[in-house]
Structure formats: structure tokens, C-alpha cells
Amino acid sequence: MKGNPEFMRQAIRLATDNVTTGNGGPFGAVVVKDGKVIATGANQVTTINDPTAHAEVVALRNACQALGTFKLEGCELYTSCEPCPMCLAAIYWARCDAIYYGSSAADATKAGFDDQFLYEELKKPMGERTMPMAVLCEQEALTAFAAWDASPTKVEY
Secondary structure, eight states: OOOOHHHHHHHHHHHHHHHHTTSSOSOEEEEEETTEEEEEEEOOTTTTTOTTOOHHHHHHHHHHHHHTSSOOTTEEEEEEEOOOHHHHHHHHHHTOSEEEEEEOHHHHHHTTOOOHHHHHHHHSOGGGSSSOOOOOSHHHHHHHHHHHHHOTTOOOO
16 A cells, blocks of 8 residues: 555645644545545534544545545545544545555644544443443334335435
């Protein structure tokens, strides 16, 4: 696997500019297809009050809009830092072909962005996690899946 350093440098510039302009955290991402930048994103968590507005998610959203699809097959994602669990899941759901990252999760921890607790939480059984979770109205909730199964207009993903 071999990425293009210029795309990584662009992601790093986005991350740095995001901080120096006061627009958010030190994270930037670039989505590339066929050697061309399709979309970019920078962390907007605190500027738009959205905990999901990580650079990678913003870049994925922008790429999907630009390409008119929710599948980013054939795309590579360059991100200034190793993706957190939420972003990693989003990248997998988008079906990108590859992820290239600059700094590591350990580097992010040193800067005050510690996602390690999420990795640890995911390893725990449901009943031992910090945030309580419980099944409620399971049978009623299954009606949504029944409607999906019966839908002639569903789009598989």
C-alpha cells in the first residue's frame, strides 16, 4: 500500500489551518478518487456544535455529495491523524479502498484527544460499559425491519 504524500500534506495543512484560523480542532481529511481530490474536511465539532463533525466524517459527507452516492468505492481517505472508532466505522461504511493517516492515536492522546476509553469500552460486555444500554420495545422495533424487507423501493447497502 502506497499513498501520495502530497494528499497527506494537504490533510495536514487543513488540520493546521483549522487551528490557526480558530475554526476547530487539529484534524483534516482529504478524499481522493482516480488521483484527484474529490472532497476535503476539517474538524468542526466545536464550531457547529456537532460531536460527529470530525474531519473524516465531514470529508466523507462532502465526497458523497460531490459524487452523488453513499458508496465511496474507488476512493482513498487521507487524514492527518489515525481515525477514532467513530470515523473508522464511517470510513468502512463508506467502503473506501484505503486509509492513510499522519499522526497516531497515541500522538492525539498526547495532545489531549484521548479515544482510548472508546476502544476499551467496545471490548467490554454490554452490562459492564460506562454508559448503560438496555433493549426496549424490541418486538415493536422489528416492524421497521419488516417494512424494509417488504419495501419494493429499498436501496441495499
